[in-house]
Amino acid sequence: MGGRKVPExxxxxxxxxxxxxxxxxLDxxxxxxxxxxxxxxxxxxxxRLPSSLLEALKGKAQEKGIPYTRYIRQLLEQDIAGR
Structure with a gap:
């Protein structure tokens, strides 16, 4: 597809x-x-988690732009769904 991009x-x-x-x-x-x-x-x-694990989770969540609790929930949902 070669359509327009959505601007910020x-x-x-x-x-x-x-x-x-x-x-x-639009593309x-x-x-x-x-x-x-x-x-x-x-x-x-x-x-309870080791601080290093929690900080790593928070970092991954920040990369995705979501709260870390939502990121943890997504990981659990993906694992249960087999993805």
Whole structure:
């Protein structure tokens, strides 16, 4: 696909203005699926980890731009799903 890239927006107004145009020529290969968390989190897990492991998890989560608790939950979900 050789369509347009989505620019980075500095304000919500810029994003809204972008969405008001014809977007049929966008390069959709630039998008990644984003899992939405619809199920409520009713159970809680507390665990002790070595500081080095926790810091490594936090670093990986930061690289992905998500909170480290969400990253840990994603790792667990992926393992259970066999991915």
């Amino acid at each position: 927006f500095k304000t919500d107004d810029e994003a809204e203005a972008f969405l008001e145009q014809d977007l049929s020529d 959709f290969s630039q998008f990644k699926p984003s899992p939405f968390e619809f199920k409520p989190k009713a159970a809680q897990l507390n665990m």
